[in-house]
Amino acid sequence: xxxxxxxxxxxxRTMARDFxxxxxxxxxxxxxxxxxxxYSPELWKEMAGLGWMGLxxxxxxxxxxxxxLDLAILLEEMGRACLPGPYFSSVVxxxxxxxxxxxxxxxxxxxxxxxxxxxxxxxxxTEPSASYEADGIETKAVAEGDNYIISGTxxxxxxxxxxxxxLVVAKTDKGFSLFIVDAKSEGVSHTVLKTIAEDKLCExxxxxxxxxxxxxxxxxDKGWDEVEKIIQRGAVAKCCEMVGCIQQALDMTVExxxxxxxxxxxxxxxxxxxxxxxxxxxxxxxxxxxxxxxxWMLSEGLPCTQEVAIAKAWAGEACQRVMALAxxxxxxxxxxxxxxxxxxxxxxxxxxxxxxxxSFYREVVAKEMGL
Amino acid sequence: xxxxxxxxxxxxRQEIRDFLEGEIKxxxxxxxxxxxxxxxxxxxxxxxxQKGWIGLTWPKEYNGQGRSYIDRLILTEEMLRYGxxxxxxxxADRQIGGAIVHYGTDEQKKxxxxxxxRGEAYVGLGMSEPDAGSDLASLKTKATEDGExxxxxxxxxxxxxxxxxxxxxxxxxxxxxxxKHKGISEFFFRTDLPGVNVVPxxxxxxxxxxxxxxxxxxxxxxxxxxxxxxxGFYQILNQLDYERSxxxxxxxxxxxxxxxxxxxxxxxxxxxxxxxDPLVRAKLAQLKIELEIGRLHMYRVAMVMDEGRAPNWESxxxxxxxxxxxxxxxxxxIEIIGLYGQLSxxxxxxxxxxxxYHSYLSSKGYSLQAGSSEVLKNILxxxxxxxxxx
Numbered sequence: 179x180x181x182x183x184x185x186x187x188x189x190x191r192t193m194a195r196d197f198x199x200x201x202x203x204x205x206x207x208x209x210x211x212x213x214x215x216x217y218s219p220e221l222w223k224e225m226a227g228l229g230w231m232g233l234x235x236x237x238x239x240x241x242x243x244x245x246x247l248d249l250a251i252l253l254e255e256m257g258r259a260c261l262p263g264p265y266f267s268s269v270v271x272x273x274x275x276x277x278x279x280x281x282x283x284x285x286x287x288x289x290x291x292x293x294x295x296x297x298x299x300x301x302x303x304t305e306p307s308a309s310y311e312a313d314g315i316e317t318k319a320v321a322e323g324d325n326y327i328i329s330g331t332x333x334x335x336x337x338x339x340x341x342x343x344x345l346v347v348a349k350t351d352k353g354f355s356l357f358i359v360d361a362k363s364e365g366v367s368h369t370v371l372k373t374i375a376e377d378k379l380c381e382x383x384x385x386x387x388x389x390x391x392x393x394x395x396x397x398x399d400k401g402w403d404e405v406e407k408i409i410q411r412g413a414v415a416k417c418c419e420m421v422g423c424i425q426q427a428l429d430m431t432v433e434x435x436x437x438x439x440x441x442x443x444x445x446x447x448x449x450x451x452x453x454x455x456x457x458x459x460x461x462x463x464x465x466x467x468x469x470x471x472x473x474w475m476l477s478e479g480l481p482c483t484q485e486v487a488i489a490k491a492w493a494g495e496a497c498q499r500v501m502a503l504a505x506x507x508x509x510x511x512x513x514x515x516x517x518x519x520x521x522x523x524x525x526x527x528x529x530x531x532x533x534x535x536x537s538f539y540r541e542v543v544a545k546e547m548g549l
Numbered sequence: 550x551x552x553x554x555x556x557x558x559x560x561x562r563q564e565i566r567d568f569l570e571g572e573i574k575x576x577x578x579x580x581x582x583x584x585x586x587x588x589x590x591x592x593x594x595x596x597x598x599q600k601g602w603i604g605l606t607w608p609k610e611y612n613g614q615g616r617s618y619i620d621r622l623i624l625t626e627e628m629l630r631y632g633x634x635x636x637x638x639x640x641a642d643r644q645i646g647g648a649i650v651h652y653g654t655d656e657q658k659k660x661x662x663x664x665x666x667r668g669e670a671y672v673g674l675g676m677s678e679p680d681a682g683s684d685l686a687s688l689k690t691k692a693t694e695d696g697e698x699x700x701x702x703x704x705x706x707x708x709x710x711x712x713x714x715x716x717x718x719x720x721x722x723x724x725x726x727x728x729k730h731k732g733i734s735e736f737f738f739r740t741d742l743p744g745v746n747v748v749p750x751x752x753x754x755x756x757x758x759x760x761x762x763x764x765x766x767x768x769x770x771x772x773x774x775x776x777x778x779x780x781g782f783y784q785i786l787n788q789l790d791y792e793r794s795x796x797x798x799x800x801x802x803x804x805x806x807x808x809x810x811x812x813x814x815x816x817x818x819x820x821x822x823x824x825x826d827p828l829v830r831a832k833l834a835q836l837k838i839e840l841e842i843g844r845l846h847m848y849r850v851a852m853v854m855d856e857g858r859a860p861n862w863e864s865x866x867x868x869x870x871x872x873x874x875x876x877x878x879x880x881x882x883i884e885i886i887g888l889y890g891q892l893s894x895x896x897x898x899x900x901x902x903x904x905x906y907h908s909y910l911s912s913k914g915y916s917l918q919a920g921s922s923e924v925l926k927n928i929l930x931x932x933x934x935x936x937x938x939x
Contacts, residue, residue, distance in 0.1 A: 179558075179619055180551050181852055187550075247550060432934050447937045449923075452930030459929055460870050467845035471552050478553075488838045543834035547810065549824040 181470075183251070191251050197228065198259035204518045210262045215340050216370075216378035217263030222295055231269055232293025235277060239289035246411075250418040250473035257422025260521045262377065264298045264337035270415040271336075271408060272299030272345050275356070279396035279404050284358065288343070300341040301408065302332040302359075302382055310409050310534055312354065312402055317384060319348035319355060321391070326350070326357065328387045338368040338380035345395060346384070353399035357389050364388070375528035410483070412533040413490040414476055417469035420493045420529050424465060424500040427522045428458045431504045438509075445507070454503045461496040468492050484546040491539035494530035501526045558623055565627040568600065573631065580632030582802045582908050585625075587758045588634030589671070589713040597635065598668030603642045606854075607650055611662045618854035622796055622847060629800040630807075636710055641665045641672040644791045645718050645737070652735070652776030652784055661737065673714035673740070674792075675705040675762060676785070683924045685720070686729045686782055690764060692721035692736060699723075699736065699774070701744075701767040707918070711747045711760025714740055724779050735781040738773040754910045755893075787859050792919045794850045794864040799843040799871035801915070802878055802908045806836065808901040809882050816900075823885070832881050839874045846870055862933035865925035872915035872922065879908035 183191070201221055210218050225231065234249045235241025249270075256265065273292045276284055276299075291297035307314035317330025328348050338344065338361065346357045359366065365387040368380040396404055432455055435446030445451050468489035475482040501523050505512045512519040530536075554562070572578065572593070581588055597603060605621045607613020614620075628635050646665045649657055664670045681688040690703025701721060708717075717740050724732030740747070744767035749757035776784045810833065813823040823829050846867035853860040860867075882905035883890030894903025916922040930936045 179554055179848065179852065181849060183550055432936065435936060443939060444937050446930075447939045449927070449930075452934075452936050453923070453926040455934050455936060456869070456926035456929035459934060460866050463849075463866060464842045464846065464870065467849060468842055470550060471845060474550055474552050485841075488841050491835075491838050492842050537831065540831045540834035540838070543837050544830035547833065547837055549810070549813065549830050549833060 181467075187248060187251055190248060191255060193228075194230075194252050194255035195258070197224075198255055198261065202259050202261060204260070204521060207260050207262060207521060211376040216337065216376075217340060222263060225265070226293075226295025231265070231273075231295050232289075233269075235273060235289055235293055239277070239285055240293035241289070245477040246414075247470075247473050247477040249415070250470060253415050253418035254422040254425075254469075257419030257525075258426040259422070260525060264300060264340060266412075266415065266419075267300035267337040267341065268292055268298050271301035271412060272343070274411055275301070275345055275404060275408055276358075276395065278407065279356070284395065288358070297342040298337065298340050299343045299345065300335060300337045302335045302338065302344045302346045303405065303408070304332065304334045306331060306333050308333065310538065312405075315347060315349060315354065317346070317348045319346075319350050319357060319389070321351070324391050325388045326355075326391060326394070328357065328359065328384045328389055330384050332382040332384070333379075334371070335368070335380045335382045337378050338382045339370050339378050344382070346389075347401065347405055350399050350401075354401040354405065355398045356395040356401040356404060358393045358395055359384075359387065359389050373528065375524045377528065409533055410486050411476065413486050413539075414469070414472045416529050416533050417465070417489050417493045418473060420497050420526065421462070421466045421469045423522050423526055423529065424458075424462050424497050427500055427504040427519065427526075428455070428462050430519065430522075431455060431458065431507050434508055451507055454507055458500045458503050461500050465489075465493045465496045484543060487534075487539035487542035487546070490534055491536040491543065494536045494539075497526040497530055554619070554623070558620060561620060562623050562627060565602075565624055566631075569627060569631040569633055572596075572633070578634050580804045581634070582632060582805050582904055583758075583911055584632045584634050584636065585629060585639050585797045585801060586636050586709055587756065588632075589636045589710065590634035591637050591668070591671070593634050594637035594668040594671075597638065598666060603638050603668055604646055604662070604666045605642075607646055607662070611650055611658055612666055613646075613650075613662075618851040619848065622851040625796045626800060626844075626847075629796055630803050632804040637671045637713065638665070638668050639797070640674055640710070640718075641670050641716075643795060644788050645670075645672050647791060648718070648735070648775060648784070648788050649737070651787075654772075656772065657737075657775065670716045671710065671714045672737075673708045673711050673717045673760075673762070675708055675717045675719035677707045678704060679706055683921055685785070686733065688720060688722060688733065690719070690721045691725070692719075692723050692734060692769075694723070694771075695768075697771050698768045699771060701736070701764040701769060703764050705762040705764075706750070706760075708747075708760045708762045709758060709918070711762050712749050712757065714747075716740060717745075717762070718775075720781050720785055723781075727779060730782045732779055733781040733785075734778050735775040735784055736769060736773045737775050738769040742767050742769065744768075752911075753913065754907055789920060790859040790861050790864050791854075793868040793925070794854065794860050796844075796847050798868045798915070798919075799840070799847055799874060802875050802904075802912070805882055805901065805904045805908045806840070806878060808904055809833070809885065812901055813885065829885055832885060836874075836878055836881060839877065843867070843871045843874050862929050865920070865928040866933075868920065869916075869922045869925040869929075872912075875908075875915055876912045879905065879912040883909050 229242045232241035237243045319326040319328045341361045344359045346359045365385040368382045371379045438445050472486050472489045604613040605616045609615040678688050692699040719736045723734040744765040746763040748761040751757050816823045850860045850863045890905050892899035
């Protein structure tokens with residue numbers, strides 16, 4: 179048992195942090211958030227050039243053959259930098275799914291496109307039920323000749339506004355199936371939702387969308403097992419982003435507490451502020467340990483239902499405690515729109531409810547405990 | 550990065566479990582909360598010693614096993630899981646042996662370490678005084694040099710295991726003229742000397758595991774001095790890191806947690822097991838989540854020690870976290886049991902042998918002993934986060 183990162187992993191972290199602090203000052207984050215696309219095509223190309231999209235995919239699909247644990251480091255840095263855009267959708271939600279259950283042809287066709295950044299993928303899973311459980315899915319796919327016809331409404335679909343392809347989860351004859359759907363298909367329409375994290379979550383309507391049978395991903399009717407894996411990977415990846423998010427909030431808060439003077443001394447010299455910061459640090463470290471443990475377990479292919487539930491339930495609530503204290507210590511300046519803290523506040527809240535909140539995972543843990 | 554235990558470590562865990570389960574089956578003792586600090590069983594300690602499980606991490610040259618702190622964490626984790634009566638040797642194994650290895654003379658090592666390894670030294674920790682708690686350097690107990698001896702005068706308090714101890718590790722003032730941090734030394738000596746008087750303090754659980762210890766003209770040989778004279782305060786800071794480092798700061802009430810899970814499965818309310826109540830499920834799952842986060846903190850601390858560093862801010866963090874968890878566990882246990890939760894162990898109606906009652910009251914002291922949570926957060930703020938002291 180050991181917690182140290184390898185030399186390559188440390189290099190990856192340094193490289194990612196340097197790149198993102200150089201290319202993504204908060205002025206750029208703001209500009210991207212306010213743009214219609216919600217991502218910067220130039221930055222996207224540069225990230226692809228650094229090999230980030232294909233980091234954890236096999237070399238034969240244009241990847242770098244690194245692990246999910248390596249990806250965790252990158253995700254932490256993205257969380258720290260508040261990177262907007264479809265990285266999570268394309269790589270974590272879609273790329274890994276294709277890698278996991280795609281046919282050889284599908285992998286050979288789509289993964290290099292994801293790895294090169296040439297095409298953007300996303301996942302269309304959740305619906306107006308806002309549930310990550312099977313009974314929340316009503317979108318149907320009905321077989322008709324060589325095609326399926328997909329009808330239904332998906333909600334909270336990330337980056338559908340820029341996606342070239344969507345992995346769509348739909349009810350089929352005897353279960354659930356996943357489909358690779360060309361986002362330009364006739365009958366697909368989207369509306370961008372205005373959200374707390376200013377990310378591009380969309381409503382996507384599928385109105386009798388014709389999808390060739392060849393575009394089924396994995397076995398027909400047996401897709402829900404993979405959906406659970408997607409949610410699990412999403413939760414782990416989200417935890418990693420959250421570590422970066424609250425670590426940066428803590429770092430900013432400590433710096434502020436050292437600089438800000440009241441009563442003739444830095445406020446960080448007051449014990450109440452020191453203890454707030456200590457409480458934040460305890461939460462950040464707990465979140466990091468749990469997030470890296472599950473990232474490691476995923477990397478190793480170990481079963482980790484309970485561990486992921488623990489990590490995400492913990493991270494969701496720890497983030498809220500950390501951000502509450504970060505704001506309290508920053509005082510009024512922290513609630514201004516021009517201060518950087520708000521980027522983290524908004525993202526931490528969205529992350530809490532994405533891929534299962536604490537209540538959802540507490541029930542998972544309860545079941546795992548045999549209750 | 551690797552969160553996996555080695556095959557030997559998994560085997561070691563199983564060996565400990567088999568041993569402890571065997572002991573319980575033979576009826577040698579019953580699992581109890583707080584047993585690591587409250588349950589003194591010299592025979593159990595001797596059997597543990599015979600297994601070679603005292604001094605696990607000490608260097609082989611002193612007849613330790615030279616094993617890792619992760620190994621020791623596995624050992625203590627299992628002792629706590631089974632609520633084993635390990636109080637006789639816990640302090641000596643955790644920190645005193647290590648202090649002697651680090652600061653003792655060759656003669657002291659030869660004399661004292663084998664005694665600890667045999668499970669014959671029941672050590673009390675003589676640190677706090679009525680006017681020296683968090684501010685330990687204000688201590689007043691004196692050690693005055695007199696020929697080949699020191700003479701000890703003063704009073705210690707909150708001395709855990711005081712009524713069972715046969716040795717004490719004492720911090721005392723050796724230079725009253727020096728600034729308060731610079732005139733303190735450490736001593737280790739037998740407590741069956743004339744002038745040592747132990748008075749138990751009954752705590753809010755009704756038990757007396759800590760004590761006042763009075764020293765009146767107690768003559769100890771000069772060879773009782775551990776380490777450098779007047780450097781005791783700096784030596785003890787390091788020892789405190791170890792004192793705070795262990796799984797006993799998270800799992801002292803593990804038997805309660807297990808019993809509680811069993812209780813909610815077996816107890817019916819409104820015609821269905823309590824375990825089906827969504828609020829009960831959520832509460833217990835949250836405790837499990839917090840316990841597992843705590844275990845990660847504890848394993849990290851052991852890894853730091855295995856790297857050869859004293860776990861300074863890391864053990865401050867893990868202890869502050871762990872003791873707060875245990876307080877929540879005990880509180881939640883009473884809430885889940887409801888009216889029955891308030892019954893003392895003596896009541897025939899008390900579920901789970903009144904464990905919840907005991908743990909709830911006992912846990913109030915956890916965030917005070919071995920460094921209050923406030924002191925620990927000061928350490929985190931100043932040493933990890935480098936916030937200014939003024």
